[in-house]
Amino acid sequence: MPRILSFVFETGKTLLIALLIVVPLRLYVAQPFFVRGASMEPTFSNGDYLVIDELTYRFREPVRGEVIVFRFPGDPSQFFIKRVIGLPGDTVVSENSQIFVERSGEKQALPEPYIRSQTPDDFRMTVGPNEYIVLGDNRGASSDSRRWGVLPKGNIVGRVLVTVWPVEEFSVFAAPTY
Numbered sequence: 001m002p003r004i005l006s007f008v009f010e011t012g013k014t015l016l017i018a019l020l021i022v023v024p025l026r027l028y029v030a031q032p033f034f035v036r037g038a039s040m041e042p043t044f045s046n047g048d049y050l051v052i053d054e055l056t057y058r059f060r061e062p063v064r065g066e067v068i069v070f071r072f073p074g075d076p077s078q079f080f081i082k083r084v085i086g087l088p089g090d091t092v093v094s095e096n097s098q099i100f101v102e103r104s105g106e107k108q109a110l111p112e113p114y115i116r117s118q119t120p121d122d123f124r125m126t127v128g129p130n131e132y133i134v135l136g137d138n139r140g141a142s143s144d145s146r147r148w149g150v151l152p153k154g155n156i157v158g159r160v161l162v163t164v165w166p167v168e169e170f171s172v173f174a175a176p177t178y
Contacts, residue, residue, distance in 0.1 A: 033069050033079065033160075039136035039143070040081055043067065043114050044160075050081075054158035062087070062132060062153075064101075064110075067160040070134070074148055079157065082144050085110065086133025091126045094146075099135075115139070121146065130154070 033050045044050070044067070052069050062068060062084045072078040086092040091102040099110040114137050123146050127133055131150040136142025145151060 033081070037141070039138050039141050040067070040083075041138040041141075042116055043083075043137045044081065051161050052158040053161040056159055057156060062156065062159070068134065069157045069160065070151060071155045071157065072148075073151060073155055076155070080134075080143075081160070082134035082136050082142070082151075083114075084132055085135045086125065086127040086145070086150075088127050088129050088131060090133070091124065092133045093124045094122050096122075125150065132156075 033052050037046055050069075064084055064087055066084050067081060068084060069079055069081050072080045085099065086101065089103060093100045093102060093107070099112060100107050101110055116138070125133055125145065127150055130153040132153065133145040134151050135144045135146065
C-alpha cells in the first residue's frame with residue numbers, strides 16, 4: 001500500500017508541476033491556432049496548425065509584413081489571421097492592383113512577393129494611433145480592412161511564430177523586410 005500511495009503522490013506532484021509550467025505558457029506566451037479558409041493562401045492554407053506568439057507585442061509594436069491573429073472587430077468571439085500592411089500614421093492606397101504606403105509625404109510601392117494576384121479594388125485608408133490595416137494574402141478571398149476598416153491594437157492576440165502542421169511545412173515564420 002505505501003508503494004501505491006507513493007506512486008499516486010509522485011504522479012500528482014509531476015502533474016501539478018507540469019500544469020504550473022504549461023498553463024501560464026499557454027495563457028500568456030503562446031497558443032495554437034488552426035487556419036480556416038483561403039484568405040492567407042499561398043502563405044497559409046486551410047487546416048494549417050500554427051503557434052502564435054502572444055508575448056512579443058507586450059514589448060514592441062507590430063511590424064509591417066508580420067502575420068497576426070486577432071479578434072475580429074465585428075465579433076470578438078471570432079479569430080482572424082491577416083498580414084499587417086498599414087501602421088499608425090500611414091495612409092495605404094491601392095491603385096491599379098498595387099499597394100502603396102504614404103508616410104510623411106513620401107509614397108512607396110509595397111513589394112509583396114507573397115501575393116499571387118494583386119488587390120482587385122482601389123481604396124485609400126488612413127491609419128490612426130493604435131490602429132492597423134490588415135489584408136489577407138489571397139485578396140480576392142479575404143474579408144479584411146478593405147471591408148470592415150482599421151484594426152484596433154487591442155484586438156491583436158499575437159503574431160504567427162511557427163507552422164507546425166502539415167509536418168512538411170514546419171517552419172519558423174519570418175515576415176518580409178521592407
